[in-house]
Amino acid sequence: MMIVLSIQMSLLPLLICGLLSRLGQPDTPPCNGSQAWTWGCQWDQGDRLAKDGEHLMGIKRHRRLFCQVGIGFHIVVLPDGKITGVHRVDRYSLLEMSPVERGVVTLFGVRSGLFIAMNSSGHLYSSVHYGPECDFREQLLANHYNAYESAAHPGMYIGLSRTGRTKRGDRVTPTMSVTHFLPRL
Known part of the structure; x- marks a missing residue:
């Protein structure tokens, strides 16, 4: 009797949270018009896709991108427009x-006020204004690092050399450790 009561009491907060989360949502329509709503009903695919990415749109994350190449570097965007890697964290890192769209982000230097962009030859540069060359596809890799591919120029990635200099985007691939970045707080 006591075990059954403790199990029921442990499920009570879960039940309350479920009920409270449904308060602000509209009623779910039944499937196929006249059919009663069941757990197995299929929603319109377009509605589901439209809602999948909404939780990420507009959320801005403040991170430092760390690359474990050489002695390890953080990407910095300096006020003079130079993009490079530094070993120690500073205010420009x-x-x-x-997020711009699903899987595509912009990288903006908070302190310098400049966007990171990549031109058609694969060189990183900084820009005061947002443009299509400022978009990067964020790819989660198998080793839990991220790679950033230019959305405007597919096949070109952000990379750092063993000395902390930026590498040309057409000379690196996502299998190389120079393109593996760990977003840190």
Whole structure:
């Protein structure tokens, strides 16, 4: 009797949270018009896809991108427009990662006020204004690092050399450790 009561009491907060989360949501329509709603009913695919990415849109993350190449470097965007890697964290290494669409982000230097962009030859540069060359596809790799591919120029990735200099995007691939970045707080 006591075991059954403790199990029921442990499920009570879960039940309350479930009920409270449904308060602000509209009623779910039944499947196929006249059929009563069941757990197995299929929703319109377009509605589901539209809602999948909504939780990420507009969320800006402040991170430092760390690359474990050489002695380890953080990407910095300096006020003079230079993009490079530094070993120690400083005020120019804080980046604002803003989602543009699903899997595509912009990298904005918070302190310098400049966007990271990549031109058609694969060189990283900084830009005061947002443009299509500022978009990067964020790819989660098998080793839990991220790779950032230019959305405007597919096949070109952000990479750092063993000395902390930026590498040309057409000379690196996501299998190389120079393109593996760990977003840190």
